[in-house]
Amino acid sequence: MKKNADNAANAWKVVLLTLLNMNEDIKKITIFPGLNKFGKKENFQKIDISEGEVIAIVGPTGAGKSQFLYDLDRLAQGDTKSKRKIFINGQIPEKEWKFNPEKKIIASLSQSMNFLTDISVKDFLKLHIQARGKKADLKLIEETISEANKITGEAISPDTNLLNLSGGQSRALMVSDLANISASPIVLIDEIENAGIKKEQAIKILVEEGKIVLIVTHDPSLALNANKRIIINNGGVVDIIKTTTKEKGIASYLNWIETYILKIRDQIRSGKKIEDIKLFCKKIDKI
């Protein structure tokens, strides 16, 4: 009897959420420790990640970084190789969040960014908006493309065929798509560095939408810009470092250098001669 009442309550919740066309607010993810490669318990009690936070996941190749993202993606309950448990808002997450594509709370930006559909950028975004169960309005499409163009140096036009996008353009478009179209409040990113895009800008766009961002990266400016970094080795979390103010300053400097390199890159592309190079940083952002 109680179960029936619960089911009815849940059904109403689903109806309401559908009407409001939104997910329940995700305020906090909690990760409980599992076992490392040698079967030893991981070196932490629990990890709390809150709304708007950026977390970097670092560690050597084969250390288990992708497994960590996978556990989050499938909201593991001790049923994966690592035996980790993931709670959302302090509770065991609903099964629906894992299987129902319209309610999936986690979106991932994967390493490969190939497209198969032979279609223009604008029509593709329209399809995606419809797949998300929303009305495809022109404004949202324009906004998504214009935000993507803030991330990439090579502007994307709405009529470009998806298959003709460069690697950088594809990544920029997918970041902007995650921020604007996909409603999932948690974003997992598996390496973003090998592309001609403004990475810091990309992360900023996601965080501005209130998303929780977890990013696997070896990129110094990205890792030092995160709120925390989780260090993984031998299949388990070995340490969690809170980013210091000094590190954030260093990140800002590194980011200036990278933006500078991107600028030179654009100049070379547009046929200019490069006569001079500034090796110092003129302006440091306020820390």
Place this chain on the structure above:
Amino acid sequence: MKFIIFAGTPGSGKTSLIKYVIRELHKNFKIFFAKFDCLKTDDEKKIADEYGIPAEKKLAGELCPDHYTALEIPKIIQKNQDKDIIILETAGLCLRCSPYVKEGLGINVLDITAGHPERYGPILTDADIVAVSKGDLISQAEREIFRHNILKVNKNGKIIEVNGLTGEGAVDIVEFIKEFPEIKTKKMRLKHSMPSAICGYCYGNKIIDDQAVRQRYLAGKELKNLVPNLNCGKCGYKSCNEFIRAVLDGEAKKEKCPYIKIKLS
């Protein structure tokens, strides 16, 4: 006994996924595995060696692989009464056939790179679980569009993203298998009817000429009424239809079928 069918086009990643599923199940359940294929396979050996479970290969040869699968199901069940779970793998080659049975769990392994889901028939639309493979090759947005398109043709199926290389998604499928009920009836039924493919080509030939094919159909139909349609194999052919083809081609005498011989004498 639970009855599970994995179906999907060649190269979609069925066997790799099944390996991960069996790895999770074989310690606690008695499993029998059969691989249906057309011409050649040795996957059954790999699975038998790796997990120490009984496994068989079933080659359809000249028969339609889905028809052949359905014909073999009763024999497999008869032979494996002591098992907890029977897992069949089949290619479901023409996309029109339905390999699934009502009483069993039907899992379609669907390659995300293979194009629009609307191209598939009952192999996708009647599946209880749609295991989407190779999703790591494309972008998140396109994956979501793909899922949306699957829901358009199969709104009751559970969509699970799987990866044959890492085993991702296999534990979810194992969960469904564990919760799935046992078969209670002796007489199982297909979820969808087989195609009504009754023409001169059903008795095997290379002719392109509608009149000649019709002649062959009529001649075949006459024989079809004489044979027992039990696929007993006493004539030396795998099925009655194959025997009819041989008779029509002049390869065999119709008296080779013991039932026809009795009828004619």
